Amino acid sequence: MIHYCIRKLLTMIPVLLGISIVAFALGKLSPGDPAIEALRRIAVEDPTAEQIEAMREEMGLLDPVPVQYGTWLKHALSGDLGESYLDGTPIGAELLRRLPVTVRLSLLALFWTLLFGLSGGICMAWHQNSAADKVLSGVAVFLLSIPGFWLAIFAIILFSEILHWLPTSGIDSWRSYLMPSLVLAASNIGVTARLTRGSLLKEMGQHYALVASSKGLSRRSVLTKHAFRNSLVPVVTLVGNYFGGILGGSAIVESIFAVPGIGKYALDAIYTRDYLVIQGYVLFTGATFVLVTLAIDLLYAVINPKIRLEGGVR
């Protein structure tokens, strides 16, 4: 188990480094000259060539790229991601302030995904090939095919404007999270339900399930006590991927529901060409995703004793 954890931690490092390189590269690729931007901020509207050159020198833009990366990473690790072009607020602090909102939203969406996805999948497998199975399969395909932003528009119209059950936008209470998180979860619920159904039916067809029935266990007990836990293995392996989808998709949902998370921050920054914010957003999202994936990997070890005891081949 300890072996497994250490290995997972070690594989995390190159991924985190890689994400930081991607974020850095995005910053480098962004249009506009950072030196001129910096000069504008100190009210030099029409800088001369010398002023620009001096500013470049000062900002380290003349150093070789790896050195620039190193400096940037050092700053980033200490939480300094630069300042917003727009109002000069430190980006790192702002992202950190907004991160809990996004994480809460994403985790809630993940919770819905697992709750409805797993129970839907179990229900489908239990009633295999019956009308209930077919209806739920249809619902699952519906959920995973519907564009999230389109669903969000309908949800707002129905639940906020017609029924007045839920607030349209912003974050005032837990009820504000309800609609965005469900919209965010929709497609993943469909995917999880289908996967769980398939996985559970596959496990029910395994030899050990047959042997369990031969001991006199009812179909229900075979499913709940034997097959279910095994069927979770492929599901949990993919939960990391789902969380990635949720975390990324949360930007869209945040923008529609005006949720003040890091995704909304990044999208607003795009419209104002505040490139450093986008850079910070990539870094933050990547780090969050990697950390949650790590947690899921550890959960995976709990479910699968083979990994817990042998360190696992894969």
Added chain:
Amino acid sequence: MRVRRSTWILIGILAILVGVSMLAPVLAPYEPNAIDMSRIQEGPSAAHWLGTDNLGRDVLSRVMYGGRQSMLLAVIATSCSLLLGMTVGVVAGYFGGFIDTCLTIVSNIFQGLPGTTLMIAIAGIMGGGIDSLLLSLVLTSWVSFSRLARGETMAVCGENFIEGERSVGAGSFRIIVRNVLPNIIGNLAVVFTTRVGRAVLSVASLSFLGLGLQPPTPDWGVMISDARGMFRSSPLLVIAPGACIFVLSMCVNLLGDALRDYMDVRSDAGFDK
């Protein structure tokens, strides 16, 4: 090979969607961008079956045109991802060792970044438009192809007949490609289909956010984005393009399912006991 009737229906619907989009210049009753300020936000009528939008443009014509770019983009981007992913996968699987480790780390990095995040960032930095959409779609989906190709290449390399063919003097890399492709063609088709479906949704989402195709392009995502605030007054402006995206993505998903079923049946056709 027996194709189920439901699959034919799917293919039929897809053919209609693709066909109408392709023939839009012929079929559409109006120019998609023809502004007519005298007829703003009209409901359905004989002249405008789906009504008009806030600039008096014919919604039906715009819906007909609306899938052209995103479908084309989705297919081109996924094909590029396939080529890139296959190349990387085969190279990694064939050479193994250090190269494989490096390529695996690179693909882990791309897996370590949520796809939508990367897309938003790329579109945000490069500005919206077709080239940034293409780049971000390829960067986010090549990994699923490379994994497939890598696994199969490693399996094929382990087999003996490769040695045999090598001893005859054939170029081993070409042999690998020739032996890998037939084995993964089925899975490849399934992954390709589902990826195209996702790409369609991604293009629509990004265009909706204003980071993809730009107005006044007649595109489903752009149309929904434009009409968002007008849902109460003219719901068709949101419903019609959204329904097109939804039906297209559902058909592609179901087609992927049908393909997978067909591959499954073929792989374990033998019945014992």
Added chain:
Amino acid sequence: MGGEDIQIRHLTVKFPAREGWSVAVDDISLDLPSGQITGLVGESGSGKSVLGMSILQLLGASAKVEGECWYEGKNLYRAKEKELEKIRGGQIALIPQNPNQSLNPTMRLGRQLREVLRLHGNRTGEQGRQYVLDLLRELGMDRPEQIGRSYSFEMSGGMNQRVVSAMGLCGEPQWMIADEPTKGLDAVLRRQVYHVLKEISENRIRSMLLITHDLQLAWKLCGRICVLYSGVLVEQGGGSELFRNPLHPYTRGLFESLPAKGMHPIPAPVREKGEGCMFYNRCPLAKERCGRERPGEYQPEQGRIVRCFLYA
């Protein structure tokens, strides 16, 4: 009909195939007398495992089972699921093939063993634990205490074989169905399985159905042998007589392929179910009549039944 014997009448099992049905067991009637070991031998694909599994009704939803199977006054093929749950493991237990895959990889072995006690035994708690430990020890496990906390993938195939055997015995059934217990095992493990089965049959459960393609195992253990070919019962008889003097051409071919007699592998089965004898295409003694007509069951001597025109 009743009693402890298992009586199978006109059993036909079909599975849905590409076109129509694939018949795995074709109109078999068979008595399995209690108090002895009956061996069911045949090649893989002969339908012997399907026959065994049909008794416990464990063939899966796609299988179509016709006929009757009487045990203690009940027709098992028509029994309700609740009744079957009591019979499975409690009255008729299974020692499955492939022990490594017969155990749930995510559940500790102890729990899988105690599960049977909970379902069928009246031993609980410490008493039950002790009973399981004794059983494991009896089956030749050195440190049974450790096994309870282990998972199947931590054990060798031979150990798992004992665990599944013990699992079958936990419910103290009257009958045991051993399904291909030596399939895929090496010589050393086959010997171990033989000893385990011998131990069980001598001390615990006398009534047993041994399904196997391993003729030596059948020869050493079985009082009666039934030979299956392509879903049809071609020959039955007492174990030693049948081995000494096989009557059906198929049985002769099968026994000649024993390594001890020098291998004469039987040509691969041609699955053409025409009108005539199943073995017609491969039979060295086939006559014109064999291709036309299905042979009935003939009784050339006391206790022997053969499905071949040679003995008509």
